[in-house]
Amino acid sequence: MNPSLFSPEGLAEVIFLILIGTTILGASIATLSKRLIRSVIGLAICFLGVGGLYYFLNSPFVAMMQLLIYVGAVCITMTFAIMLAEPDDEKASRKYKSVSTWAAAPLGGLIAYGLSRLAIQGQWLAPAEKINSGSVKDLGMSLLNEYSMVFELISIVLLVSIIGSLALARVGRRKQ
Amino acid sequence: MLTISAHLNTYLIIGAILFGFGIFGLLHRPSLIGMLISVELILSGASVNFMAFNHFLAPDPTVGQIFTLFIMGIAAAEAAIALSIVIAVYRNYQSIDADDLTDLKG
Structure with a gap:
């Protein structure tokens, strides 16, 4: 049942786990880092992982488009906007904490937990037959x-x- | 438990985690560009869900791929418009913090 680590299936699973780690690491860099330019790099890392997940979902074309459009175009555009309009650091550090800053982490965690729970509990029915191979x-x-x-x-x-x-x-x- | 890449739930949970990170960043970030980055995370969580349902459940496996491609196109258009608005706001206010844009207050 369990393929060994060095069979092709086992290696594919290891690569899949690395892609999941890349996605979540990129998302956390994108939301938690102080400087905006590091957020953009985290967003690019996250999209790299998501593109790999699309490859595992049997759609290499969408994976390539993900890399081209998001990493290649959207992140570069954001970098340009940050270079044109990033405020100085002292201004960002004097931020007073509002309620939303403290409510943000529990709310995001709660939404992620609720959606995951819904996904696990749902009874998903596989189709009888596929009309093409995608x-x-x-x-x-x-x-x-x-x-x-x-x-x-x-x-x-x-x-x-x-x-x-x-x-x-x-x-x-x-x-x- | 070594074959997790062939289960629908794995992808749905990754999509939910990305969505949660997006909501967190949207509330946590003070600047407009940071909020835009979080919106991109939310959109990509939705795209992962579309692709997962497309691969595992859809009778026609091209529908979800095409929907994801259109999400990408709309997201690119949205990013271009939003970033040019951010630059226009920065010219007028010398700041891109959402809390500073309070001309109508008092």
Whole structure:
């Protein structure tokens, strides 16, 4: 029943455990570190682990997109924003503690615990049969057949958001 | 107990932990960019759940992958807009702390 550690299955499990550790370590760095730039690095580490989990879930295309979009684009954009707008450290350290700071850890833990409990208690029924294998080819087929309208709409959303963010970031510049 | 990568519950618990970290960071962080980072964590917890249900339970295993791809696209658009708003706010207030943006108070 239990595969040995050095069989391919055992090694895959070890890699899976390392990916879980990477994800949770990255998430804790992202939320707990003092400097914002370290948070962004933690977010990149967390997304690296999540991409590996997607690979284990039999979808290498989404794993690659996770790395390209999140680690490659979103984290870099955040780094630029932090370099343009990070306030000095003394200002961050003089923060008075509000109620939300103390309520944050119990609330987050409670929500994670409740969701995990719901997930374990749920009776999930496996489907009788799968109509395709979920490979990259099937993904492309359904993206261009059933979901082609959504595909077009999301490209319009991305275009509008790019134009909007350029217009927004440009506003204060002319006055100075 | 060495084969945990083939169970649905493992992925659901990881998604729940990511969501909990996101909620924690959203309340704990004083600055706008820190809150944005926490929102990305929440979105990725939701994406992990979608991918897990897609792999284990969905009759058509492309639906969850496509949904996750669209979540990524929307998250990228949201990050671009939010970061340009943050830069515009920083130009006007010289600060990105959520507690400092109180022009309408008193």
